[in-house]
Amino acid sequence: MMDIKLTDSLIGAVAARLGAHDFKCWFYGDSVGFEGLIAASDMLGQPGWFNFSHGFFRAWATRMLPFMPDDNTAPGHAMCVVVERTGDAVLRDAVIALARDLRARRKVGSVSVTFEDSLRSLRTPYGGVQLSAAEAEQMKSPGPGIWLDCMHFDPPFFAHLDKIDPDQGWAETAAAEILGYRDLLLDPSTGLYNHFWLEKAQCSYTQGWGRGQGWALLGLIDVAEHLPEGISGATDVREEALRLARRMLDYQLPDGNWHCMVHEAESGPESSTAAFMATAFFRGMRLGLLPYEEFTNAAERAYRAMEANLDAEGNLLGVSAAVMSALVQQHYWHVPLDRIVPWGQGPALTAAAARRIWQAQSE
Secondary structure, three states: OOOOOOOHHHHHHHHHHHHOOOOOOOOOOHHHHHHHHHHHHHHHOOOHHHHHHHHHHHHHHOOOOOOOHHHHHOOHHHHHHHHHHHOOHHHHHHHHHHHHHHHOOOEEOOEEOOEOOHHHOEOOOHHHOOOOHHHHHHHOOOOOEEEHHHHHOHHHHHHHHHHHOOOOOHHHHHHHHHHHHHHHHEEOOOOEEOOEEEOOOOEEEOOOEHHHHHHHHHHHHHHHHHOOOOOOOHHHHHHHHHHHHHHHHHHOOOOOOEEEEOOEEEEEEEOHHHHHHHHHHHHHHHOOOOOHHHHHHHHHHHHHHHHHOEOOOOOEOOOOOOOOEOOOHHHHHHOOOOOOOHHHHHHHHHHHHHHHHHHHHHO
């Protein structure tokens, strides 16, 4: 491990590498990516990355129509932060219009369908792993599906939007949706969330994806933070955040990292999970969701692991490429690493911010 400390100078470098990313409107990782840029501005006391985010959001707001399938990955929670801080009425109206469109999508129970055609994510496995004859046949027409990553997208967005657009049922929608993911994706054999659920098969697939647990835990914590008191399901959301966080303690490695598939040593290393978990643990302790006597040491170890995964130029090394998904577990063992992407750079910044806030609160 490298002896790297996340100083203000290095935070600036991490943010600069993230800001150089070729962002689209919208794609996976944008949520935590823009949250990371806003966190960098807050930590450094410099408005540049906040203004960059505001400008990007405002440009989208002026040409957001027609809405597209990947708009479910929009950084709605981050856009709500910008609306609250700036009072930008154009962005506010655009955010509400986007949320209404997202809430109107077809649902399974309380959860919006991610892909009506799951071939937008499912792929031939990495590493030359062969599908069985039955799996190859299933790939011809897998049908609609619901993906774990989305726990960090719609539900925190809706919960936060309730403060901007009150009395429209956003908080209730947020609580019901994030608990609906639990019902579809939670695997009782591991205590973790599976990656995706297919409607035709009526079952979920792929156990223990580390970054996926990060998407889930941050989603639960952010929803819990923004839900008003007395909302149905609020207690369940808080309890599920604590349960999942405790389960992740069981899989943390001595160096503070997690395996790519946290329960499978064969899956190899992957570094974004430590950044996600450091963010979640420090943020959860600050909010009183996670007991500090249980999580302080694990949070520090995750944070130190994340620092050790950084290089001097601000790159979080060892982060996997866009995983996509596959019907076989071994696919995830072979995803290429060392990609400089929002789902690595962003949580490195949110982890640093969460730790600083926690430390200030604890003094």
